[in-house]
Amino acid sequence: MSARINRRLLAADPRGRAMVAGASAAALIGGLLLIAQTVLAARMIASAFAGDGAAALAGPALAVALVVAARGLLAWTSETGGRLAAQRLMSALRLQLAGRRLAAPVPLDNAESGAVATAAVAGADELEAYFARYLPQLLLAVVVPPAVLLVAALTDLESAFVLLLTLPLVPIFMVLIGRLAEARARARWQELTTLSGHFLDVLAGLTTLRAFNRGEAQAERIAEVDERYRGATMATLRVAFLSGAVLDLAAVLGTALVAVTLGVRLDDGGVGLEPALVVLMLTPELYAPLRGLGAQFHASADGLAAAERMLAQIDATPTPARRGTATPEIARFGVSLEAVSFAYPARPRAVIRGLSLEIAPGETVAVTGPSGSGKSTLAALLLGFVQPAEGAVRCGALDLSRCDGDLWRTQIAWLPQRPSLFAGSVADAIRLGDPLASRREVAAAARASGADVFIRLLPQGYDTPVGEGGRQLSRGEVRRVALARALIRQAPLLILDEPTADLDAVAAAVVTAAVERAGKDRAVLVITHRPEPAAIADRVLRVESGRIAALPGVVPA
């Protein structure tokens, strides 16, 4: 699993991949230099033990100093390179995700987009730990122990055998780290989110709790849930930490075993002090990379989880089909759905089932129906956000699937069911519909949609910042600004999804009048469950379970 994510991550940015390789190579050379440093130091101790003077030690001391300096440099390269690589790769993923989302737009709700954004931005930290620490450590764990064994064998074959005896434990360690810790860590994460979820749920419902005098009691409930969670977490941690403890035990016992065996053999005169010291001081380095790997494991799990989340989001976005360059002329031909069926991938049932609908140029069509009947999906189909599984969306003879989506959408203005405003001024928000619109045109559109009345009362009028970080508008206000945004776009087809939702009777009447005026010179599709907008339509269609249900042409009184 992690290998697959790894491959895909590294494929996201070639330079990032090169940097990962560089960082890992630096860590590897550093690890080998540590062996050299240890051997040199052991020889110096032996030589000091033999009573050699300062002159004899000067040469090796200089060598050790040089090795230390080189290791310092390599440590910098490995750490910095790993981090930079992580940043590059995460950035590549972020931009890839954003690009994909724009290529095949499916709206995400607040919670989901917030979570994805957090993974995409803050997840970089965890990925840094993965590339700067875990991957180099993994390489060290593979290369350094054999190198230590080799040096030990060249120094003192018998000790090398002793070390070798402790080594069969290594594959067991690897399994312990890899399987046990991974499963446990994931389980722990799951619990962590459950708990945070509970806390968030309680905080979100504070007002409700207070309305029912349950505010006080809930504090105990939090403590209770926490206590239960702590019990469960500690139970998993007791096992998860065990793998580290077993590694630790094996490492120190290995050292102790080597020390005691060497001590006895030295006493017999079976081995000299210098080789004995070399082997003894190298022994911890045999296990250190493996222990390091265990210590870095959590960081790596978190980093991979963040990356996995991003990749899942990227995968969830369908790749848009290749498109032609023909220009649709909606003003001339109108648009039509021909026996269209459509199902969302995650849901079993088709939302739209063999639905046909024609909107002639200049015609106003209202679509009503219970919620969940597929009304909003009609808008998504007409906008080319989703492709019909069967049937076609056409403008005259031109099939939307043979048409460039952006070009197609220049012909359409749209008011979504849950409109959002982007950070900027109110005027900017309206100008999204027509970037070249003058101030007068912006104000005219706002007057038409009934937004002008409250915009003028805002502290900075049309220059008041809205959207993220700006002034919070009510849902009804956002809807009217978004309607102005749609009206200012002089497109031959206007799609309005619930234009009067969240509006009081007076505002709804203003909006309805605006829709009626707009319908005079363009085709309008109004999706609504309220009677007012439907009353001004040339035709009213009722959609039920993805099909046209009621008789077309009947306008309710």
Add this chain to the structure above:
Amino acid sequence: MSTARQMLRLQAPSPSRTALAAALGALAVVLGACLLGTAGYLISRAAEQPPILSLTVAIVAVRAFGIARPIARYCERLVSHDLALRGLSRLRVAVYRRLEPLAPGGLGGDRQGDLMSRMVADVDAQQNLVLRGLLPPAVALAAGATIVIGMAFILPVAALALAIGLVLAGSLGPAAAWTATRVSGRRRAAARGALSADLVELLRGSPELVAFGAGEAALERLRGRDAALRRIDRRDAAAAGAGETMAVVVAGATALAVLLLAASAARAGAIDRVEIAALVLLAVAAFEATQPLAPALRTIPATLGAGRRIAALVERRPVVRDPARPQPAPAVPALAMEHVRFRHGPDGPWLLDGVDIELPPGRRVALVGASGAGKTTIAHLLVRFLDPVAGRVTLGGVDLRELAQADVRRVVTLAEQDAHLFSTSILENVRLARPDADERAIESALRRAQLWPWVSSLPEGWHTLVGEDGAQLSGGQRQRVSLARALLADAPVLVLDEPTAHLDGDAAAAFVGDALRVAGDRSVLLITHRPEGIELVDEVLTLEGGRLRRGAPPAYSA
């Protein structure tokens, strides 16, 4: 620093557990150093080929240290994590207790959801304070001091060299990490915030951006934000690398210095030559004490930033408070507003400007008005989520400010607009209103809310989970669960705030009809901006420009 102290105080880590965790951590480091030092001594001594029995003590010691160390480490990890989890739990409860009286007035309206989800993450982050802020320095100090003192008994000058090395490793590296993250931390946080906001906006609004042909521009802006963040990150990466270099160089240089000092001391006869290896290995192992400091400290600035956000929120003053000596709950549940004026802040426009409402027992009043006219404010004043700026709200003739809030809400039940459904079963969501209610009462509430046929048709009945904030339910079902809850509370006064906001015409009319029918002899204030159901009440009041007018506005007769 005061933030750190405040957050630690709220977590209240038990001193004995903290000391135990630190002691176990230090013990593990010291045992590791002892193992290597003794092993060095053992083989140096053995090289002199003494009688094997004279080595026994060293051999046993090496084995004992070898076994004791992992046990100490394992215990330390368990104790410290347990400590952190306990602290986190206390912090959650403390934060909750302080936020609870703030809702809903003190929590910033529309943004409450965002605020709360950030708060949850911020609280979770505080475990770093104990695990990474408090324990590692304590462990480093205790273990480092113990090893240095131990070494001083053998060769003071080597101990001095080690002390210098440990202090350098324990201060320079972490200090570099600390300043790097803290200095750039603010700009980094700002850059991340900007990137995050843009990304959220793009992910959430991608259909609209694409529909209006603005996708490419949004992507370009995101690229700019991304590049700005990466410029800051690059500097941080270089600083982190410098910290690593420092650690390697200081540890290597110290070991070398100890070796040379020990060698010359042995030549001078100040120490036995068998102690050279012991000293060097002791020095090498001692750096295990300082190793975790830099990575641990790197997380602290962000943790403190989160702590500051928590502090800012929990220090807000509640909008309403219970009186020191509350009056007893009045016998007659007659609710009234008398000349109530209300505004947000001292200079804001008057939202309510002399409002009088009378709701004697059994009376049904509809309050209509445009969105934003202040209808929800009236609802909140009636259950004392807010206090009027002038005038008074009375229950049985007593000013609400002289009553305990709990008594007020026992008499007046508010079914909020967008009432929260908790992520549990339908049963638990309804039972919330009266935890001691028996199943018959709950079933009756569900029946009266017209939910019973639906609930009993579900495979799991009322044990069916409603999902996060009731996501599994339709708008109408949500409203009816909320109504059942209000009915179960069985208060004599019912305030229904916009119960039909998310329902279409037919469903709205049906809902209001049902709600008023099952309300029985309770008095009801129905707040709405829609015409459905207003013909069913005794009196209609229209809120406009902060004042009430009798009768419905003309648009409602349509």
